[in-house]
Amino acid sequence: MKKSIVTINKNINQIILILEESVNYMLKNDAIKIGRNELCPCGSGLKYKKCCMNSASPRPVDLTNLYQRKYDIRLKTPKDIEGIREAGRLVLESLDLAEKNIRPGITTDDLNTIAHEHAISRQAIPAPLNYKGFPKSICTSVNEVICHGIPGNEALKDGDIINVDVTYIYQGYYADASKTFFVGTSTPEGKRAIRVAAESLKAGMKMLKPGNTVGDIGWAIQQYAEDRGCSVVREFVGHGVGFEFHEAPQIPHYGRKGDGIVLVPGMVFTVEPMINLGGADLFIAPDHWTAITKDGKLSAQFEQTFLITEDGYESLTPFEV
Numbered sequence: 001m002k003k004s005i006v007t008i009n010k011n012i013n014q015i016i017l018i019l020e021e022s023v024n025y026m027l028k029n030d031a032i033k034i035g036r037n038e039l040c041p042c043g044s045g046l047k048y049k050k051c052c053m054n055s056a057s058p059r060p061v062d063l064t065n066l067y068q069r070k071y072d073i074r075l076k077t078p079k080d081i082e083g084i085r086e087a088g089r090l091v092l093e094s095l096d097l098a099e100k101n102i103r104p105g106i107t108t109d110d111l112n113t114i115a116h117e118h119a120i121s122r123q124a125i126p127a128p129l130n131y132k133g134f135p136k137s138i139c140t141s142v143n144e145v146i147c148h149g150i151p152g153n154e155a156l157k158d159g160d161i162i163n164v165d166v167t168y169i170y171q172g173y174y175a176d177a178s179k180t181f182f183v184g185t186s187t188p189e190g191k192r193a194i195r196v197a198a199e200s201l202k203a204g205m206k207m208l209k210p211g212n213t214v215g216d217i218g219w220a221i222q223q224y225a226e227d228r229g230c231s232v233v234r235e236f237v238g239h240g241v242g243f244e245f246h247e248a249p250q251i252p253h254y255g256r257k258g259d260g261i262v263l264v265p266g267m268v269f270t271v272e273p274m275i276n277l278g279g280a281d282l283f284i285a286p287d288h289w290t291a292i293t294k295d296g297k298l299s300a301q302f303e304q305t306f307l308i309t310e311d312g313y314e315s316l317t318p319f320e321v
């Protein structure tokens, strides 16, 4: 187990080097063109024309530097990835614990307490607590609540669905994941919301490989969900994660094929489509957090933290969807 992790990590660095070399090769042979006013691929932060464009010995491409300068995206090193993976393990433990405790009668505050105590027992910090004023340690979003539901004293009822969203900081690294569960007996509507949300995440996951773009992910998700008569929430997006709760880039769950930033190895971000059985419109409750469908229909969500690898992706919060 440990060995394969080390091998994968080495490969990521190797592939970044290979990618950089092939970009260098293509530049040299005019196989790709960079606009004179674009950022120089050496990562200097200067315009291409002011830097390597006319240089007899252009500096090599530096993806880490380039993605930082151009998009504010911080590519992760093997050490960072191991840290995020560890945080992810604890997040999954917490989601499993939530699942074991979900039943009619339990309150969302009870689930919050269970997750909070779990985090503390593992030397992890629940990232939502006090994040921009959020008052609790997890988000619990029931039925027509899309996301950012604040745990409170109402009890779950038979037939409800509930999304539990857990983000932990462990040894300085963030991992973020969520699942939607049935409470007691599943209803046909609840099943449908959960199935389409899970399959939408899967559709997005198929796009996760170097060379594809952020737009490809959103396109695949939107296509899947809308083909089934569901809608995709626009106001909340996936996000870079690892060093902070929310980093660049944003990952919309709708979009056009080929649009947006090109995925490269070392990127770590969430995909977390919120799928509504009715329309996409929402409103925010007076608590300033809880996002609720305007038409009162069900909304479901699944989220994982993903690493782009040399030949695809690895989930750093892996679970079956």
Ligand code: MF3
Residues within 6 Å of the ligand: 127, 128, 129, 131, 132, 134, 138, 139, 148, 165, 166, 167, 176, 270, 272, 289, 303
């Ligand atoms: N975990 C949520 C996400 O997936 C963010 C919650 S922010 C909070 O991005 F403040 F509501 F916790």
Ligand code: CO
Residues within 6 Å of the ligand: 176, 238, 239, 270, 272, 303
């Ligand atoms: Co997230």
Ligand code: CO
Residues within 6 Å of the ligand: 165, 166, 167, 176, 177, 178, 272, 303
């Ligand atoms: Co989350």
